[in-house]
Amino acid sequence: MFTNFFYTLKQVGIPVSPTSFLRLQKALNMGLITSVDDFYTAARTILVKNERYFDLYDQVFAHHFKGAELKEPEEYELSEIARSMLDQWLKDPKGLARSMGIDEEKLNKMTPEELIKYFLDRLKEQTEEHHGGGKWIGTGGTSPVGHSGYHPGGMRVGGISRNKSATKVAMDRRYRDYSQDGPLTQSQMGEALKRLRNLVPVGPKDVLDIDNTIYQTMKNAGEIELVFEKSLKDRLKVILAIDNGGWSMEPYIGVLQTLFNYARAQFKDLKTFFFHNTIYEKLWEDPPRVKKPVKVTDLVRLDPETRFIIVGDASMAPYELMAKNGSIHWEEQSGEPSYKRLQFIAQTFPYSVWFNPTPVNEWPYTRTINMIREVFPMFELTIDGLEQAVNYLMRRN
Amino acid sequence: MTQESSNRMFSGASQYVLDEELAKIVNISMALEMPLLLKGEPGTGKTMLAHAIAEALHMRLIVLNVKSSMKLIEALYQYDTLTRLNDSRFGDSSRDVSNIEEYIKMGKIGQSFVTDEKVVLLIDEIDKADTDFQDDMLDVLDQMEFDIIEIDKTIQAKNRPVIIITSNAKKSLSDPFLGRCNFHHIAFPEPEMMNEIVKVHFPDIDRELLEHSLRAFYKMRDMRNIEKKPATRELINWIRALKADPDFRIKDLVKGNIPYLGVLFKKSPDYAAALNSVSRMRI
Numbered sequence: 001m002f003t004n005f006f007y008t009l010k011q012v013g014i015p016v017s018p019t020s021f022l023r024l025q026k027a028l029n030m031g032l033i034t035s036v037d038d039f040y041t042a043a044r045t046i047l048v049k050n051e052r053y054f055d056l057y058d059q060v061f062a063h064h065f066k067g068a069e070l071k072e073p074e075e076y077e078l079s080e081i082a083r084s085m086l087d088q089w090l091k092d093p094k095g096l097a098r099s100m101g102i103d104e105e106k107l108n109k110m111t112p113e114e115l116i117k118y119f120l121d122r123l124k125e126q127t128e129e130h131h132g133g134g135k136w137i138g139t140g141g142t143s144p145v146g147h148s149g150y151h152p153g154g155m156r157v158g159g160i161s162r163n164k165s166a167t168k169v170a171m172d173r174r175y176r177d178y179s180q181d182g183p184l185t186q187s188q189m190g191e192a193l194k195r196l197r198n199l200v201p202v203g204p205k206d207v208l209d210i211d212n213t214i215y216q217t218m219k220n221a222g223e224i225e226l227v228f229e230k231s232l233k234d235r236l237k238v239i240l241a242i243d244n245g246g247w248s249m250e251p252y253i254g255v256l257q258t259l260f261n262y263a264r265a266q267f268k269d270l271k272t273f274f275f276h277n278t279i280y281e282k283l284w285e286d287p288p289r290v291k292k293p294v295k296v297t298d299l300v301r302l303d304p305e306t307r308f309i310i311v312g313d314a315s316m317a318p319y320e321l322m323a324k325n326g327s328i329h330w331e332e333q334s335g336e337p338s339y340k341r342l343q344f345i346a347q348t349f350p351y352s353v354w355f356n357p358t359p360v361n362e363w364p365y366t367r368t369i370n371m372i373r374e375v376f377p378m379f380e381l382t383i384d385g386l387e388q389a390v391n392y393l394m395r396r397n
Numbered sequence: 398m399t400q401e402s403s404n405r406m407f408s409g410a411s412q413y414v415l416d417e418e419l420a421k422i423v424n425i426s427m428a429l430e431m432p433l434l435l436k437g438e439p440g441t442g443k444t445m446l447a448h449a450i451a452e453a454l455h456m457r458l459i460v461l462n463v464k465s466s467m468k469l470i471e472a473l474y475q476y477d478t479l480t481r482l483n484d485s486r487f488g489d490s491s492r493d494v495s496n497i498e499e500y501i502k503m504g505k506i507g508q509s510f511v512t513d514e515k516v517v518l519l520i521d522e523i524d525k526a527d528t529d530f531q532d533d534m535l536d537v538l539d540q541m542e543f544d545i546i547e548i549d550k551t552i553q554a555k556n557r558p559v560i561i562i563t564s565n566a567k568k569s570l571s572d573p574f575l576g577r578c579n580f581h582h583i584a585f586p587e588p589e590m591m592n593e594i595v596k597v598h599f600p601d602i603d604r605e606l607l608e609h610s611l612r613a614f615y616k617m618r619d620m621r622n623i624e625k626k627p628a629t630r631e632l633i634n635w636i637r638a639l640k641a642d643p644d645f646r647i648k649d650l651v652k653g654n655i656p657y658l659g660v661l662f663k664k665s666p667d668y669a670a671a672l673n674s675v676s677r678m679r680i
Binding site for chain 1: 621
């Protein structure tokens with residue numbers, strides 16, 4: 001039973017083991033599970049061993065038992081649909097009213113704006129089953145509301161579940177914050193910090209720990225027992241350069257700064273610089289980018305072992321990156337294209353990375369992202385990306 | 398599990414507000430005889446759950462507080478060589494020195510195995526110990542038996558204890574370990590749930606105080622740039638402090654004049670940040 005469900009879980013990348021699946025069968029056989037709600041809870045507690053996968057589990061569950069889309073339609077998609085529904089409404093008011101199960105009279109009274117909003121709300125609270133995945137988007141919205149949706153009966157009571165059925169709870173995606181993909185948020189701070197803690201130098205254990213050696217030798221009844229420990233290494237210096245220009249970066253700046261400030265104690269030195277879109281002649285130490293400029297060429301005086309971390313969406317007009325006077329700020333006309341500056345930084349600091357908050361699957365469509373990726377290794381600004389980047393920064397040549 | 402005990406379902410206790418989902422998970426784990434691993438922010442009641450289960454099912458609770466340097470053997474049994482040496486030297490005790498078994502003391506896991514009744518075994522903060530500890534413990538909990546090497550004896554569990562394991566996620570747990578547990582992550586309670594929780598702790602609490610303090614509390618949890626957010630434990634202590642202070646007026650909270658921030662924020666950068674934003678906060 002539920003083999004498909006199990007394999008879907010495996011497919012999306014949740015580490016589920018056959019043993020745990022058998023255990024779920026055992027629970028089913030014991031008659032412990034009497035409703036879909038029970039199944040939702042039981043299968044999760046038995047199969048999924050990390051809250052990071054709870055969100056994925058919710059999605060798979062909702063998809064499997066309800067046929068919800070695996071990925072929620074984006075806001076703009078919704079508004080697309082709503083718009084096409086409005087078109088449809090203008091052509092055939094009766095048909096649409098019937099398919100949505102609402103009174104035509106009621107729709108007649110609404111203004112177009114109200115209609116769009118109404119459609120949007122309907123789409124968002126959509127709970128019936130949909131077939132055909134993304135295809136129904138843009139087909140003119142003849143009948144976006146399907147039938148024969150599966151309704152797990154029974155109400156849930158008490159606590160967090162807020163009287164929703166399991167699939168509804170699953171569709172809520174309460175655990176989205178714990179999931180590993182998706183950009184960093186304030187609530188993932190702890191997890192992220194843990195990844196960052198690996199940003200400490202590790203050397204081989206090659207220094208003799210005399211006290212411990214004596215102790216262990218005594219314990220060993222005089223038989224010599226050598227104990228080695230890691231030789232002391234200096235802590236790292238870190239430079240954090242943040243693109244604080246566009247609104248696209250707005251949500252991440254605070255998170256990042258808090259993150260690195262908390263990790264500060266483990267670094268020997270942490271400098272934060274700001275820039276807009278890309279780096280030209282100067283970086284700024286003050287967020288408004290007015291008062292404290294630092295010449296990029298001066299960076300050469302810093303320790304080349306410094307870890308140089310750039311955060312930005314790397315999305316701009318190609319001329320901003322390639323043209324000699326490419327900056328959108330007139331006072332920054334420096335006579336050298338930003339691309340050259342970036343190459344200079346990458347050469348000065350062999351340990352450098354670029355974090356990008358835009359999702360990795362959108363990168364190929366932006367030309368400047370591709371160009372910058374040739375200079376810096378680029379990582380997604382997610383928990384996983386952070387982990388990979390830390391590994392990269394700590395690599396031994 | 399015997400028929401009699403499977404009828405004993407867990408449904409909450411006097412000092413613990415249980416949500417439906419968690420109750421199901423506890424019951425399923427008990428029926429499957431699997432250890433239940435609980436994760437969650439500190440102060441969301443992981444440890445409290447074990448206490449509540451023990452109370453509700455009228456079982457004795459045995460707590461094993463895991464420490465970072467702990468070896469599994471300490472949790473199982475201890476061979477008290479010092480007492481034996483002492484006894485053999487002076488010979489004034491009633492113990493038989495030649496019988497090593499008399500000098501074996503059971504550790505917490507050992508105790509939960511040898512008692513005649515079914516008990517709840519709470520293994521608290523497993524993530525503090527190193528992975529060896531976890532891996533070694535697996536076999537013991539799986540087989541429900543361990544060997545005492547000194548006397549070459551195998552101790553078998555008379556009754557399989559209900560095992561609750563908590564983790565603060567300081568270190569990640571090994572896959573084989575996770576494979577043998579059921580897992581649940583206790584999310585931070587929603588305001589309505591928190592309402593209930595506070596009422597359980599302060600049955601006679603003033604409604605206005607409850608409402609305002611909760612609102613302030615959730616506002617403060619939402620504050621940016623906080624590393625360790627205040628949790629249920631902090632809230633309870635904070636309300637206790639507010640109640641104890643004769644000078645405290647509920648109006649102060651509304652005005653954004655929030656006393657005893659130190660109860661809520663335990664890290665100095667957090668405290669400073671909180672102090673800073675609280676003064677600008679309106680509730």
